[in-house]
Amino acid sequence: MIGQSAGVALAVLLLAALGTFFTSSRATMTTHAVRAVPVDWQVQVSPGTSISKSSATVAATRGVTAELPVGYADTSGLSSRNAGTVQTTGPGVVLGLPPDYATTFPGEIRPLVGATTGVLLAQQTAANLGASVGSTITIGRPGQSKTTVTVDGVVDLPAADSLFQSIGVAPGSAPTAPPDNVVLLPESMWHGMFANAAPGTSSTQIHVQLAHDLPADPGAAFAQVIGRAKNLEAALAGGGLVGNNLAAQLDGARADAIYAEMLFLFLGLPGVIIAALLAGVIASSGRERRRREQALLRVRGASPKRIVRLTWAEAILVAIAGTVVGVIAATAVGRIAFGTSSFGATTGQALAWAGASVVFGLGLSVATIVVPAWRDVRTLSVHDAQATGSTGRDRRPVWARAYLDVICLALGGLIYWQAVRSGYQVVLAPEGVPTISVSYFTLLAPLLFWIGTALLIWRISTELLRVGRGWLRVATRPLAHRLAGVVAASMSRQRRGLSRGVVLMALTASFALSVAIFNTTYTSQSRVDAQLSNGADVTVSTTAATGLPAGISDAVAKLPGVAAVQPMQHRFAYVGNDLQDLYGVDPATIGQATSMSNAFFANGDAARTLQTLGSTPNGVLVSEETVHDFQLQPGDTVNLRLQFASDHAYHQVPFTYVGVAREFPTAPHDSFLVANAGYVAQATGSPASQVLLVRTNGSPTTVAAEVQQLLGPASGATVKDIVTEQRITLSGLTAIDLAGLTKLELVFALLLAAGASGLVLAVELGERRRTFAIASALGAKGRQLGSFVWSEAAFVAIGGLALGALSGWWIAQVIVKILTGVFDPPPEHLSVPWAYLAGLLVAVSAAIAVAGAGMLRAIRRPAMPILRDL
Known part of the structure; x- marks a missing residue:
């Protein structure tokens, strides 16, 4: 019963801890949304309305701290x-x-x-x-x-x-x-200038700052801010309308909460399911004992209803113990990992999540204890219940006969192919404004892959044990020696239990691998994203009108901690009537100071694109939007209007379209141009650079401070470093800080992998103690018994880890691909955390070794006491 309670506690702990993640992520979304709004309300005063009276009404509104x-x-x-x-x-x-x-x-x-x-x-x-x-x-x-x-x-x-x-x-x-x-x-x-302005040419707004004592949940905060704005409009009685910037930002945060739900589906739910399966395996270890106890009760006159009621009492006791321990542990884990011990952003959410955890714990206990007992009472006779081992014919499960694994994999592949073909992105950025767009149908792909691979692994391992005795004999010979044939036959007879162990081992390995790869890829891409926004480790920028001081590149290059420096022009150019940012670079050297990712360019080849640009003096890279709007073909002449230094007027300059740039350091998301700095300088008569990109081999923050000191306060230049920018990036729409969640998930994955390997093996071997005891009574030596134990352990470990690694890598690939919009720019390849995987392998090996050694110690006891206990 202690083991069953521990299994329930582990599952409840993970589920409840995910509730603290929701609380933390929602509160973080609200905080960041509020922080990003410079003016909370803009109250448009109606013509003819007294400004002073309107200001007084605004100032008297609840929550207003400043109004101008x-x-x-x-x-x-x-x-x-x-x-x-x-x-x-x-x-x-x-x-x-x-x-x-x-x-x-x-x-x-x-x-x-x-x-x-x-x-x-x-x-x-x-x-x-x-x-x-x-x-x-x-x-x-x-x-x-x-x-x-x-x-x-x-x-x-x-x-x-x-x-x-x-x-x-x-x-x-x-x-x-x-x-x-x-x-x-x-x-x-x-x-003084506009006191006598023509009607309709002037107006007044009252800009308002609110107290940010809002609920942690963005939805509740949104409702509160909307309510206060409507109350103000009612108080103004038609004298003004509220432009609710804060509500608009919180409305976006409400949509961002969908992203947290997606992370739960991808990173959390599989762990909860595996923990539940592990609890079921632990509960199944006592099934034979319950059958014999039920048979004894039935012999002594107990009715089936009474037996089921007794089983209910056991399940409730297990559920209470496991749920209490799990919820208390989740509170502590939430405080450590997420900085909060609450299960919800509001009281209602906290109660709902805590209640769901309790119901889940009770349901898990009922499913693993009561349901099997009820089924045994209905289907087994007293004689069958007293017998050991399995009864009935060895028939394939219904799902295997229906090829459910193949169906799930095929459907998952179809959905994934459709998502990739249609270019589905969870995060869209029309005109540079990021928004969430979730297709829950697309989310079925990883779920179907996960179910399909689990069932396929079960099928493969079962069939291998059923028809592959010859292969098993060869594979187990190094451990079993002359008993290889006997061991192979024994493993074939135990194929259901061993297949269950392989599947659970593979699921935990797959879960650990996919979570670890996603987290590592996400973390590495967050730095790439920050560098894309900031431009480089340290970026110096000024206005297009002035340019950076002459000689600043050489001066910055001599500073300690600076590895490379590259100047970049940032001008403005008219494409037709559209004013766009234009960046002048040296294509041959720009990569020395900042990363040039393949994802920046439409052809997926940064080196080739920059080489083409460099070999075409008047070449220009444009955005996909510009290509579409102007129906451009490679080699077309694009006439841009640039501002000349001689008269500060915009004049036409011919460029040649040579490629498409999707992203570029410091560039906006929508439309921009990239050209050769030398050609821009020659055409405009000004070689001045407005941006300086600096790669550091030391602390970016320290180098930024040194550069700022070098420039002096009168330069008008702005200095930014990637460390600060990354903090801003991790406060954005798609950048919920996953550190706490993945830390929790990775630790649980490690525990589940060790538990799945060690506990499942211990349970499977424990169910065969009677067989081992009889073999020992007939003269089997410890080494001979060990050949059975270690052969089965090797099959579960090697098979589960190998198949789990394959499925985990593929599912990670699917998750990253579906969540492509989360990564800006998309990763060129998956990042693999080799150190964590090595630790996972060590933990699994240690758990298997402990389980095997414990079983060998148990079966080396005298045979008769073991048989009497059984």
């Missing part, structure tokens, strides 16, 4: 005189900001050059006008005369999409992209 009015005004165009030429732009937006706006909402404005207050230009606007600090620009005002201002600084607007959103309009009726031309003015200056 922001003026929005249309401009008919901007112009700037530079070096004797006049640069003009199209329409834009002029914002009026309160003095403390940047400190209240630090995520909205990122200073680049010059002052952080006063008249500020957006980075793209400065590039369009060729303006910088000290430049004079003219602002066109609809219905009024033009006015001039002097630029105090250049800034970046990281959250421009939400800052310039259209609030309260029907989808599709307003521009989806933020304006290209933006001027930021102090609040008082803005009011």
Whole structure:
């Protein structure tokens, strides 16, 4: 009974611990979603409504911690005189900001050059006008005369999409992209310029910061934020509409929770099933004892109902003991692995998950104890129940006769092929905005493969033991010597038990291998993803208008901890009317400072693509979207408009289309261009680089600090390191930190593998103690008995590990392929954790050795006491 309770406890422990993973992941999603929003609410004040009264109403709303009015005004165009030429732009937006706006909402404005207050230009606007600090620009005002201002600084607007959103309009009726031309003015200056603005050309928003004391569950937090926004709109009584940025982010986090469910299906559920199977094997070890006890009770007059009630009492006792131990252990494990001991993000979720764990423990006990006993009472006579060994004909199971294994594998292969052919991705990024898209039908592929391989392994091992006595005789000869034939015959007769051991061993090995490979691949790709976003170990960047200081590459290369340095141009180019990022590189040397993955390019060959680009001086790599929009063919001429250094105007420059780039260091996800830096410099008259990629052989954080000190505060350059970027990446949509989950899963996989090998072998050999005792009474020596034990142990271990390794590698391949969108860029190959697998092999070998040695010690006792015990 202790062993059965331990088996139930192990299964309940794993299931309940997964509940703490859900709690942790959901709370992490909520925290990261809230942190990513620079302005929680943008309240659009209706025309004619008092700004002061609206601000007072907003300030009185529950949860509001800060509110500031922001003026929005249309401009008919901007112009700037530079070096004797006049640069003009199209329409834009002029914002009026309160003095403390940047400190209240630090995520909205990122200073680049010059002052952080006063008249500020957006980075793209400065590039369009060729303006910088000290430049004079003219602002066109609809219905009024033009006015001039002097630029105090250049800034970046990281959250421009939400800052310039259209609030309260029907989808599709307003521009989806933020304006290209933006001027930021102090609040008082803005009011002076636009106090008499034409109707419909100016408006006011109230930007709001909320207290982030929200529920841990993103769904509950979303509902709370939505409710507060509706309450505010009701209080404004038509005087304003709420642009709920925080709710939009939390809504995305609710979808991200689906990803956690997928990880549970792929990484957690198989472990729970294996733990349940192991508990069933442990329970089956007492089945013969129960049969004899039931037969004795029936002889003494006990009715079948009374026997089943007694079995129920045993099952409930096992369930209570196992569930209590499992839940308590899961609480401790959750605290260690995930930092929380709760089973849910809300009280309801916690109670539901804890209740499910209790029901699961009880159900497992009933399935492994009560159901077999009930079936025996109904189908076996007293004589059959008192007999030892199996009864009845040796018939193949129904699933084997129906070829269920082949059907599952075929269906899984069909679903997998369909998913690969259609290019299914769990994470989509239209226009750079990541979203979840889950096809649960596709998730059937790994499940069907898992079931199909388990049944196929059972079929293979059973048939091998049934018809392969000759092969078994040869294979066991090194262990059994002259008894090889007898051992082979014995193993053939015990094929059901041995096949069960092989299957369970293979399942645990497959589970451990697939989880370990996925985790290692995920971890290695997270660094690749961070490097793709950051550009390199350390990246220095500045605006397209200025460029990095001359000689900075050589200076950075001399710093300690720097392995390689490569400059890169970051300009802007018009493809038709579409403004895209353009990166100028040296194709022959760019790979020295950053990784050039094959997945970056459509042909899957980074070396060949860069070689082609380098051999075509005016070559250009474009995005797949651009190829589709302009129907390009390799070798076509693409006329881009680049900004020339001579007059700061955009002029046409011919390029030759030579390939497709899907990703590139620091590039956006949607559309960008990659060209030869030398050709760009020659065409524009400016060799200046805006990005410096640095590969380190030391601490990236330390090198970044040294580079920042070298540049000085007046450079206007931004320095980022991969360590910081990886923390940001691991806070994103597809980057739930798997460290705790995989640590838990890998430890359990190790325990389950050792348990499956050792316990199953011990159970199988324990059921044959009577046979071994009789053989010992007839004169069998310990070495001869050992040949039976070690031959069966070798069959279970070698067969289970070999077949489990094959199936585990394939299932890992399927999981990684189906979850391709989780990896950005997709991995070129699977990463194998050899150290963990070596530890797994050692643990399994040790468990088998302990089980075999224990059985040999038991059967070396005098035969008569063993027979009396049995």
